[in-house]
Amino acid sequence: MSDTIDLLEAIGRDASLRHASTEELTNMLEQAQASKALTSAAAHGDSSLLFAELGHIPMQAPQITQSPCHEEEEPAPDADDEPDNLPAPDPGKSSI
Amino acid sequence: MKTPPLLPPNDARRGNLACVGMGMTLGSHLTPLARSHIEQADVVFAALSDGIVQMWLQRMHADVRSLQPYYQVGKSRMQTYRQWVDLMMTEVRAGKRVCGVFYGHPGIFAWSPHKAIEVARAEGFEAHMEPGISAEDCLYADLGIDPGRFGCQHFEASQLLFYQRRIDPTGYLVLWQVGLVGDRSLTRFETGPAYRQVLVDLLSHDYPLDHEVIIYRGATLPIEKPRIRRVALRDLPDIPLTTEETVVLPPAEALKPNLAIQERLKALDKLDKADAFA
Ligand SMILES: C[S@@+](CC[C@H](N)C(=O)[O-])C[C@H]1O[C@@H](n2cnc3c(N)ncnc32)[C@H](O)[C@@H]1O
Numbered sequence: 036m037s038d039t040i041d042l043l044e045a046i047g048r049d050a051s052l053r054h055a056s057t058e059e060l061t062n063m064l065e066q067a068q069a070s071k072a073l074t075s076a077a078a079h080g081d082s083s084l085l086f087a088e089l090g091h092i093p094m095q096a097p098q099i100t101q102s103p104c105h106e107e108e109e110p111a112p113d114a115d116d117e118p119d120n121l122p123a124p125d126p127g128k129s130s131i
Numbered sequence: 132m133k134t135p136p137l138l139p140p141n142d143a144r145r146g147n148l149a150c151v152g153m154g155m156t157l158g159s160h161l162t163p164l165a166r167s168h169i170e171q172a173d174v175v176f177a178a179l180s181d182g183i184v185q186m187w188l189q190r191m192h193a194d195v196r197s198l199q200p201y202y203q204v205g206k207s208r209m210q211t212y213r214q215w216v217d218l219m220m221t222e223v224r225a226g227k228r229v230c231g232v233f234y235g236h237p238g239i240f241a242w243s244p245h246k247a248i249e250v251a252r253a254e255g256f257e258a259h260m261e262p263g264i265s266a267e268d269c270l271y272a273d274l275g276i277d278p279g280r281f282g283c284q285h286f287e288a289s290q291l292l293f294y295q296r297r298i299d300p301t302g303y304l305v306l307w308q309v310g311l312v313g314d315r316s317l318t319r320f321e322t323g324p325a326y327r328q329v330l331v332d333l334l335s336h337d338y339p340l341d342h343e344v345i346i347y348r349g350a351t352l353p354i355e356k357p358r359i360r361r362v363a364l365r366d367l368p369d370i371p372l373t374t375e376e377t378v379v380l381p382p383a384e385a386l387k388p389n390l391a392i393q394e395r396l397k398a399l400d401k402l403d404k405a406d407a408f409a
Contacts (some may be wrong), residue, residue: 040187047158047353059356077354085183085352092182093201095320095374 039073039088138144146223148251150231150244152263155349157184160264165232166191168261172230174222178215178243180234180375188232195230195232207317215268221357223256230362234351240287240307250275266377267305274379275304282384287379288312288378300337300383306330309367310348310374324368331367340365344380346372 042064044050052060057078064074072088083091149168154160167190169175179185180199189195198218201211215231222229231237237244238260252259267285270374281300288309290296298304306312311319313326331340341363348358362370367378 038392040183040190041369043183043353044158047156047282053353055157073354082183082352082355084275089183089186092185092199094180094185096183 036070037068039070040083042069042073044069145256146226146229147256148219148223148229148231148247150233150248150256150259151235151261152236152265153179153184153188153232153234154264155235155266155269155351156264156353157181157187157351158353160265161284162261165263168230169232170227170240172177176215176219177232178234179232184234184351192230200333202320204320205318209317215243216247223251223258223294224254225310233263233398236267238262239265239267261359263316266307266349269357270305270347270377270379273349274359276379276381278303281386285390289314291333292329298334300380300401301386302382306378306380306382308374308382309378310372310376320374327368327372330338331364332379334364338371338380339363342383343381345381346370346376347379348376 037053046060052063052118055063058079061078064077069077070088072085077083139215149172151165151168152160152162154162171190172192175188175192175195176198177185177188177195179188181322185195185199186196194265196218198215201214202208203211221229231244231247233241233244235241243259248258248260270276278281282299284298284299284302285305285307288306289312291298291306293315309327309330311322312330314319314322314379314390343361344364344369346358346360346362350357358376360370364380372378
């Protein structure tokens with residue numbers, strides 16, 4: 036079975052694959068012996084189907100730039116917020 | 132005669148910092164220069180929006196440290212971003228070549244890369260930002276919008292609520308982080324319909340409620356298509372929206388000619404012509 040991340044990179048960098056029709060892409064993936072998860076994710080245009088193979092790492096997108104409560108003078112983080120105390124991301128939580 | 136030392140007095144290797152963009156789509160957008168920063172770094176910190184893109188990054192370097200676990204519901208994001216700066220700076224001060232990798236463009240609607248570079252430079256370290264392809268760039272391509280056609284304003288949606296800003300409905304209006312609009316606590320990762328209703332009420336001063344609004348999500352994996360939803364402004368509160376989406380309001384009014392200035396320019400043209408013939 037081919038490596039899924041390598042295949043994704045190959046699709047991302049190839050002009051004919053990146054904009055191929057779903058059918059062409061699915062055929063190519065089958066020929067390249069892609070995993071079932073990748074083939075069905077491509078066939079359905081649903082990347083959440085890849086979680087079955089790669090696991091689900093929920094990610095947060097925000098990075099604030101401004102708001103009345105986020106001024107530069109805000110005090111430094113408390114000692115009890117040290118990274119060691121932080122729980123690992125919850126793999127079951129849905130990504131936003 | 133004294134032989135000068137071959138090495139400068141403080142020959143300890145200086146740390147440095149590069150904040151680079153990963154672009155939006157896996158495999159498609161990472162620039163050769165950003166990739167080189169990643170490969171040549173001693174340590175890589177990552178703030179990406181897609182877990183699979185993070186796995187791809189991990190292929191490029193053996194020591195990729197995700198900044199994601201520092202986010203926590205109930206904890207101020209500002210505190211999280213300060214920690215990110217501290218984490219990167221601790222390694223820079225230890226003499227490491229540090230690369231901070233951020234999705235999209237590292238300097239667009241992103242506080243910590245700018246801050247980390249500022250702190251590093253203030254302490255005498257070399258620090259660079261390398262641009263990346265942002266959600267904004269993808270939006271122009273996928274929605275067929277040229278920001279120069281009618282002009283284009285960009286706001287973090289919350290800023291529009293917190294501050295008195297002047298919206299120009301003759302140009303495009305691009306709103307970022309609508310999914311958590313109005314969050315004054317900085318501790319939440321989404322706000323609900325009631326908060327978006329406040330945004331809609333504000334926008335309704337400049338736009339009719341049936342004005343078309345585009346909700347856009349660009350592809351982060353190359354097997355995805357962009358998601359483009361068009362809804363009426365009045366429906367924005369009730370549409371499920373993630374923090375990964377950007378909202379675009381196309382112009383609602385035609386450009387208004389500035390006749391006074393045009394007259395002034397006409398007069399100048401006349402003078403110019405007269406001078407040319409003189
Ligand atoms: C803090 S900004 C970071 C932007 C990023 N630095 C960039 O260059 O695109 C987060 C906001 O970017 C926008 N965004 C993030 N991912 C996106 C995507 N895949 N498609 C469209 N907009 C996105 C959303 O408005 C989101 O709330």
